[in-house]
Amino acid sequence: MKKDTTKVKWDNAYRLGMTMWYPSECLIRFMAKNFKKQIGIKEYKTIRPAETILDLGCGNGANVLFFNRLGYRAYGVDISRVAVDLGNKLLAENGFKETLICIDMEHLSFENNYYDIVVSHAALDHILYSQYLKVIKNIKTMLKNGGFLFITLRSTEGFDYESKTATKVEPRTLITGDKKALNSPFENPYEKGIPQHFFTFEEIMESLSDFSIITIEKNVESSGPDSEFVDGRWFITAQLAK
Numbered sequence: 001m002k003k004d005t006t007k008v009k010w011d012n013a014y015r016l017g018m019t020m021w022y023p024s025e026c027l028i029r030f031m032a033k034n035f036k037k038q039i040g041i042k043e044y045k046t047i048r049p050a051e052t053i054l055d056l057g058c059g060n061g062a063n064v065l066f067f068n069r070l071g072y073r074a075y076g077v078d079i080s081r082v083a084v085d086l087g088n089k090l091l092a093e094n095g096f097k098e099t100l101i102c103i104d105m106e107h108l109s110f111e112n113n114y115y116d117i118v119v120s121h122a123a124l125d126h127i128l129y130s131q132y133l134k135v136i137k138n139i140k141t142m143l144k145n146g147g148f149l150f151i152t153l154r155s156t157e158g159f160d161y162e163s164k165t166a167t168k169v170e171p172r173t174l175i176t177g178d179k180k181a182l183n184s185p186f187e188n189p190y191e192k193g194i195p196q197h198f199f200t201f202e203e204i205m206e207s208l209s210d211f212s213i214i215t216i217e218k219n220v221e222s223s224g225p226d227s228e229f230v231d232g233r234w235f236i237t238a239q240l241a242k
Helices: 003-015 025-034 062-069 081-093 129-142 156-163 201-207
Strands: 036-038 044-046 052-056 073-078 100-102 115-121 143-154 166-170 173-176 195-197 211-223 229-240
Touching (some): 003 081, 025 062, 025 143, 025 229, 052 062, 052 129, 062 073, 062 081, 073 081, 081 100, 115 129, 129 201, 143 195, 156 166, 156 173, 156 229, 201 211, 201 229
Parallel strands (some): 052 115, 073 100, 115 143
Antiparallel strands (some): 036 044, 143 229, 211 229
16 A cells, blocks of 8 residues: 555544544553552652653654653654644643654654654554564664563454455455444444554564563453454563663
8 A cells, every 4th residue: 555545544534533632541551560650649650760752653642742741751653644733732732842753654764772662552553564564673773772662463353354344455464445334343433444454473473573572462352242343452562682
């Protein structure tokens, strides 16, 4: 799929209302477990030191705002200009610098060894697998030695029912179609025409071979009168070798 086509799709999604105004639950848990945990009204416990965070596929910046409020220098990138402009306005109105950049994740060019933490929730599975591998390679250059990576990726549980209304473009990668009429609660109506890769455990482990895996968890949900709709997502915390 052409990059400009993907960009238009994401811009349209945000124009139609695909926005997020609260930080992702999984990122709140990740930060509280590994870096900084709130233990009082204005009291925090620092678990390990960190200064810089990058959010890949930051959308309209809700997670970047959360990181800023925790006291970190936080940045975000997203392919959608609509999302980035909205996110920078959100940061500015809350008294923070506008640190979101509109760029394709595959072509990141940040300073080497700069970030203590890189995160990406529900974004790296919306590109082709070959592009995902390039992004992981870029992340390794941007992270400091011993830096942390937290990503979430769709697992294979939803592949079969999604395949019924999608076009397969490579192994376990679909382009969702316009006929999303399965009434599944796991389908996002804003993501029509956007790539979706369904990751196996083996793909994750191979792609993160230069990292130490701290935790890898999979959450599987089912829904429907006969539990016919099943979906799953991987949650991975990893550390770049020191």
